[in-house]
Amino acid sequence: ARKRVILSGIQPTGTPHLGNYLGALSNWVQLQRDSSPNDTLLYTIVGWHALTLPQDPKKLSQSRREMLATLLAIGLDPNRSIIFHQDHNPHHTEFAWILSCLTPFGKLKRMTTWKSRLADSRNANNESEVNESLLNAGLFTYPVLQAADILVYRATHVPVGEDQTQHLELSRDIAQIFNQTYKRLFTLPKQLSTPSKRILSLKNPAAKMSKSAPDVQSRILLTDSHNQIKAKIRSAVTDSITGVTYDPETRPGTSNLLTILGACTNREGSDVAADYRSKGHGELKADVAEAIEGLLRGPRSEFERLREERGYLDDVAKDGAEKARALSEITMLDVRRRIGL
Ligand code: ADP
Numbered sequence: 001a002r003k004r005v006i007l008s009g010i011q012p013t014g015t016p017h018l019g020n021y022l023g024a025l026s027n028w029v030q031l032q033r034d035s036s037p038n039d040t041l042l043y044t045i046v047g048w049h050a051l052t053l054p055q056d057p058k059k060l061s062q063s064r065r066e067m068l069a070t071l072l073a074i075g076l077d078p079n080r081s082i083i084f085h086q087d088h089n090p091h092h093t094e095f096a097w098i099l100s101c102l103t104p105f106g107k108l109k110r111m112t113t114w115k116s117r118l119a120d121s122r123n124a125n126n127e128s129e130v131n132e133s134l135l136n137a138g139l140f141t142y143p144v145l146q147a148a149d150i151l152v153y154r155a156t157h158v159p160v161g162e163d164q165t166q167h168l169e170l171s172r173d174i175a176q177i178f179n180q181t182y183k184r185l186f187t188l189p190k191q192l193s194t195p196s197k198r199i200l201s202l203k204n205p206a207a208k209m210s211k212s213a214p215d216v217q218s219r220i221l222l223t224d225s226h227n228q229i230k231a232k233i234r235s236a237v238t239d240s241i242t243g244v245t246y247d248p249e250t251r252p253g254t255s256n257l258l259t260i261l262g263a264c265t266n267r268e269g270s271d272v273a274a275d276y277r278s279k280g281h282g283e284l285k286a287d288v289a290e291a292i293e294g295l296l297r298g299p300r301s302e303f304e305r306l307r308e309e310r311g312y313l314d315d316v317a318k319d320g321a322e323k324a325r326a327l328s329e330i331t332m333l334d335v336r337r338r339i340g341l
């Protein structure tokens, strides 16, 4: 089999929740399990990306360490995967500058994430007025940094959700522009589709479960105790229809619970629904809480143990950064030679 280089990243912004775990992080562990010894796996905690939004320095520093502890706690193995802090490898930013000088301005203007930031910053009464204090240049250019994150390791496969498809396309476009401007260097990275489970807010099933929602009752944290899990699931918004059926359109709250239960037990939400045809929300909720507890118990206790092991975490981070830098240095030597620096 051809040698794959797989790269994915997560921002160190707050404690990860069940949506992050089922939608992204558990796939990373699965990839590690399914990979061949020829594959290179890189998992990075992207602190520079977090800076595109205001961050409290103390909290950022803590989140950054806790995210590393989380990645280890869920089963990523530093002897198998290269686990590192993006900001420990300056090649990312060096290369991002080079790539930003090759990236057409118009392409960045067409990124939907930028367009929605721009829309958010518009004056509600006067649409043509933009509140520029809500926008920084990093929000505009971070897709280029993302391209650098990927291309600096010559990643061949990038596991990301649907919401990141446009960003990965941009990475491919930029790689192609580099190849055409200089001598061909990059193969175009492919999106690695992993089973994507979109988990909804427990309080507002019209929205996804999110770190940034103000109500912490709307999400299950990877650090929640069994009692906290039970309380949050018990108070999850469902509906007043009798019985349990899977219908995401008309019964988003109930269906979300079925999706969660299915994800915890490797089944589809619609499949799980058959077991509850003659049961009520109470029984469903009790089972969902137990299934989540079963899924998170191991990682939670491992996280509690690891978060105190500062020396060990520092060693893992240092070792990961050295391995990452050794790989990206090979690319940067080629890049600098080609561009004449
Ligand atoms: P958040 O929106 O909570 O801040 P991020 O944007 O940091 O989460 O996303 C980190 C990863 O987790 C991404 O790969 C994203 O697709 C995934 N993810 C985030 N929220 C959910 C969710 N509710 N359901 C499934 N996957 C999610």
Ligand code: NA
Pocket: none
């Ligand atoms: Na987010």
